Amino acid sequence: MTSRSSHFGFIHPHSHEITPKDVYMQRRDILRGMALGVSGLAGAGWSDRQALAQTAKPGVLPALAGAPSSVAGAVSMDKVTAYKDASSYNNFYEFGYDKADPARYAHTLQTSPWTVEVEGLVKRPGKYTLEDLLKLSPMEERIYRMRCVEGWSMVIPWVGYSLLELIRKVEPTGNAKFVEFVTQADPKTMPGVRSGGLDWPYVEGLRLDEAMHPLTLLSFGMYGEVLPKQNGAPVRLVVPWKYGFKSGKSLVKIRFVEKMPVTAWVKAAAQEYGFYSNVNPNVDHPRWSQATERRIGEEGGLLAKKRKTLMFNGYEAQVGQLYAGMDLKKLF
C-alpha cells in the first residue's frame, strides 16, 4: 500500500490522482475554445486569461490551488513566464551568486518542519507553523509582474493571500511603523551563507502601510503548486511594485518595529539600494539604467526588443497614493 507523505506540510496526492499533463492541457484547450466561442473575438484576450486563471500545473511538486484573486491589479494580462524559466533563473544568494545556482543547490533546504515567528509590536506574537499559516486565509492565485533590479522581468502566477490577513490576526500596536522580514540563514544547508557575501541573515523591510496593501502577498506556491525550494519555499513575500530583492524568500521571522529596519542591501550598499526600492524607470541604479527591462521568454527570443519599465512596475494606480508627496529620487 502506498501512503500519502506530507513533505512541506502539504498532503501529497497519490500518483494516480494527479491528472496527466496531456489531459490537463486538453482541458485548457477546451475551456479556451468555449471561452472564445461564447465571447467572440473581441473579448478573447480576457476570456483567455479567465480560462487560464488557474495556471496549468507543471507537474513537478504537490498541487496548491488558488482561486482567481479579486484584488485590484492582482491578475496581470501579460503572458505568463514558462515555469522552467521562473524556477531555474533567479537570485537567491544563500545558494550562490549565479542565477542558475538556486536551482542547482537549493535541494538541501529543509522546509519541514517550518515555523514563522511573529514578534515585536503586536498584541498576539507567537510562532506560527506552516500548517497554521496555510489555513489562515483562503488561497488566491495572483499573476504578478516581477522586475529584478538587474534589469530583467518575468510574469509569475503566485499562490497565497494578502499579508494583510496575517497582520490583522496578530494586531500590530499603535507604535508599529515598519515590518521587518528575516529569512532563513542556515550555513549547513546554504552554501552562500557559508561563503560570506552579505551580512546574513537576509533582512528586508516594508513600511506598515506597504505591508498592509492588499497586493503585498504572502506566497506559498506558484503555477498551482507549492513553491520550489529555489524560489523561496515554503513561504515567501511578493511585493510586485518593488524590485525583486524586496520580496524575502523562506521567511522565518516577521517583526513589527517602530524604526525603519536596516535591510541587508542597505547595509551592503546604501548608495545603490534604498529602503523603498520601488520600481522606477526615472531613477537609475548608480551603475546602470532602469529605463528598460528584458522580459524573460519574450516573443522574438534573442532579437526581442527590451520593454520600457513602468512606474511602480505598472502598479501605480494601486500603490501610487502610498508615496504621495514623497521625493522618490531621494527616497529611492
Added chain:
Amino acid sequence: MLPSTLLATLRAALRSRGAKPVLFLICLGPVAWLLRGIWLDDLGANPAEFLIRSTGDWTLRALCLVLAVTPLRVTLSIPELARLRRMLGLFTGFYACLHLICYVWFDMDWNLPDITADIVKRPFILVGFTGWLLLSVLSATSFNEAIRWMGAKRWQVVHRSVYAVAALALLHFFWMRAGKQNFAEVAVYVAILGSLLGWRLLRTYRARRNELHQR
C-alpha cells in the same frame, strides 16, 4: 620536462601540415557550441545574457592560451608552438568581436545614444571597448606584410600592448563582477595571466643580469 619520445611525437605533430587546420577547428568549437545552443533554444532563461557572458569568457580563455604559447615553448622546448601563436591571437580578436557584437545587438539593439549613455553609466564598458580596440589593431597588423612594413622592432613594441589588453580585460571582468562581490573566477584569471606575465618579467630580468655578468 616531457619524456623525450612524447616530446618528439608532439613536435612532429605540431610540424605537420594538419596542425593548423586542426587548431582552427578546435578554436571554432566554442562558437559552434553557442550556435547549437541558439538553434536548439538551449541557452537558459536569458539567452542574450548567456551569449554576452560566454563570448566574454571565451575571449579571456583565448587570451590566456595565446599568452601561454611562449612560456610553454621555452620551458618545454617546443619551438613549433610558435607557429600557432598568430592563429590563437586572431581567435582572441574574433571572440572579442563576437562579445562586442552580442552586447551592441542583444543588449543595446544598435542604439548609439543608448550605448553612449551606457558607457557613461558603466565605465567598465569603456574599459572593455578600449581593450577591443587595441586587440583589433593587433589583429589588423598580424600578417607578415605588416611586420615588414612596420619594421620588426616597432611591430614587437606595438604587439607588446597585448599585456595592456590583458590588464583591460581583467579590469573589465573585475568591475563586472564587483556588483555582486563575486571575485572567485576573476582571481583565477588574474592568477593565470599574472603568472604568464610574471614568467616573462623574470626571464627578462635574468637575461639582463647575465648580460651584466658577461660584460
